[in-house]
Amino acid sequence: MKLDLIEAFLATVETGSIRAAAKRLNQSQPGLSKKIRQLEGELGVPLITRSAKGIDLTVYGEAFEVRARAIRNETGRALEEVRQLRGQLEGVVRISLAPSSSVDLVAKTVRLFQRDCPNVRLDIHEGLQALAVEKLRAGSIDFAVCPLWEPLPESEFIVEQIEVMKMAVVTSANSRYRDCTSLSELDDAHWVHVGAGANISPLVVKIFQEAGLSAPLPKMECYSLTSTLAFLFDSDAVALLPAKMAEQPQYRSLLAKVPVREPIPDYPLYIIHRRESPLTPASKTLATYFQRVAESKRLAAGS
DSSP: OOHHHHHHHHHHHHHSSHHHHHHHHTOOHHHHHHHHHHHHHHHTSOOEEEETTEEEEOHHHHHHHHHHHHHHHHHHHHHHHHHHHTTOOOEEEEEEEOTTTSTTTHHHHHHHHHHHOTTEEEEEEEOOHHHHHHHHHHTOOSEEEEOOSSOOOTTTEEEEEEEEEOEEEEEETTOTTTTOOSGGGGTTSOBEEEOSSSSSOHHHHHHHHHTTOOOOOOSEEEOOHHHHHHHHHTSSOEEEEETHHHHSTTTTTTEEEOOOSSOOOOEEEEEEEETTSOOOHHHHHHHHHHHHHHHHHHHHHHO
């Protein structure tokens, strides 16, 4: 299967029509149609159906699109790796971060990385486990930095722990819940569940169950740290977050850790990447700096 057939298919999917795809690729419509037919012939199934409005993917096309994007991403990553091994540290490193977990790591890590790799562009996405794993499987990111709610298959992923985070119930510094000493007092609170790919954060469920309480029903699940903080700053809402969020200088006067007596387990933070997709030299440099910065903070805290 040739890469130009895959590019023809993806261009058609992304533009919505053979005509638009041909224009993007600077090819003729008959030539592009021939490539689509050739690809379908190799696979032995129809990938798209044509209509007056453009194209629609068949069930085979939907499945193949995921693999096709991964092939395109891995091909680009392979080309970048060869250039970087030749000493040309350029290209793009794409990562996914759990922002509240990496808030105290990312600035120093990026400064060190940009010092050593000034010609490499860095693309940062936000996401917890479900979104990060989806992007890793699609090949659209090099690695993720996030906690794990559920274990990942060792045959597919390499998971390296870089930190153990203390967790806390966090609310506004002016919230009526800021001095509560038990989770039972937070039963009627407006909980913001920070998006973990489920209707309710698994760690919230765990701490309430271990306290013999029913977990609060989710009234909001937020996938954006900015929106989560904005809501916490200006309401009585509560959220379960890494304790270091409320300890950051820029948030210290705005957020408070609720002193509940029930134990809240620590949570590890990991670097995760696909086993079959080795890190490029540039992405390996970035991952190493995340590890070193996390280690230096741990040692400073223990001194």
